Amino acid sequence: MSESIRNHQASLEISDLQTYYGNSHILQGCSLKVGKECVAVLGRNGMGKTTLMRSIMGLIPPEGGSIRWQNIELSKKEPFEIAKLGIGYVPQGRRLFPSLSVDEHLSLTYRKTGQEGTWDPARVYALFPELANRRKISGTRLSGGEQQMLAIGRALVINPSIILLDEPSEGLSPIAVDLVIDTCRKLRKENISILLVEQNIHVAEALADHVYIMLSGKTVFDSEANKFLENLELREKYLGL
Numbered sequence: 001m002s003e004s005i006r007n008h009q010a011s012l013e014i015s016d017l018q019t020y021y022g023n024s025h026i027l028q029g030c031s032l033k034v035g036k037e038c039v040a041v042l043g044r045n046g047m048g049k050t051t052l053m054r055s056i057m058g059l060i061p062p063e064g065g066s067i068r069w070q071n072i073e074l075s076k077k078e079p080f081e082i083a084k085l086g087i088g089y090v091p092q093g094r095r096l097f098p099s100l101s102v103d104e105h106l107s108l109t110y111r112k113t114g115q116e117g118t119w120d121p122a123r124v125y126a127l128f129p130e131l132a133n134r135r136k137i138s139g140t141r142l143s144g145g146e147q148q149m150l151a152i153g154r155a156l157v158i159n160p161s162i163i164l165l166d167e168p169s170e171g172l173s174p175i176a177v178d179l180v181i182d183t184c185r186k187l188r189k190e191n192i193s194i195l196l197v198e199q200n201i202h203v204a205e206a207l208a209d210h211v212y213i214m215l216s217g218k219t220v221f222d223s224e225a226n227k228f229l230e231n232l233e234l235r236e237k238y239l240g241l
């Protein structure tokens with residue numbers, strides 16, 4: 001893999017990750033680094049981007065390779081331990097619960113992790129006032145954009161140092177996509193790192209400092225975001241755009 005020179009200490013370093021679903025060998029050598037920046041993982045459908053996110057979170061434990069976070073090896077840890085180490089996760093499709101209200105999504109996660117820090121449900125409501133007005137209704141009765149805000153809020157109340165966002169713009173209106181972009185910029189201003197999976201190239205363009213390309217379960221290319229996104233040949237080759 002081409003590894004460009006980046007002048008920072010990475011807090012997340014993934015090396016040669018191997019993950020299986022049963023007998024299917026899905027991640028076949030995934031390596032990347034994230035420092036205090038936004039790193040985007042791009043690739044066509046089915047290339048293994050979500051599997052990478054789920055492997056980092058311990059939801060599908062990898063069978064080979066390493067995931068080092070602030071010099072702690074994560075690959076044998078449980079999802080709740082990984083969250084407690086300051087890794088927030090916003091899964092693809094939001095994954096909210098119909099039986100929980102907006103309030104419960106935030107307060108139950110907040111209480112469960114008991115993390116010290118400034119992000120509590122009140123601060124999430126200050127960031128997303130539209131959620132505050134709807135706090136008693138079921139999380140799945142919100143609009144798509146509001147659901148995404150709630151999924152981000154739920155990740156924030158663990159007071160993360162990094163947040164993993166899997167296709168946050170999927171299925172959203174252009175206004176809601178802009179809100180996702182704005183929110184991510186605010187998080188970067190607070191020095192929260194971002195690992196972003198996106199199919200929407202405009203979102204990647206707006207946010208990413210560095211990009212990695214996934215092809216058939218492997219990271220095959222990485223570059224400064226602008227250099228990749230401006231290169232139409234590479235976009236066509238790896239993303240079909």
Ligand SMILES: Nc1ncnc2c1ncn2[C@@H]1O[C@H](COP(=O)(O)OP(=O)(O)OP(=O)(O)O)[C@@H](O)[C@H]1O
Nearest residue numbers: 021024026043044045046047048049050051052092
């Ligand atoms: N639960 C599962 N059991 C078996 N195979 C799976 C499972 N989930 C995903 N896969 C397979 O793993 C491969 C990678 O899937 P993954 O969801 O990680 O891709 P992706 O890059 O996130 O795709 P998309 O862009 O569509 O979200 C695909 O071939 C998929 O069919």
Ligand SMILES: [Mg+2]
Nearest residue numbers: 049050051092
């Ligand atoms: Mg996916």
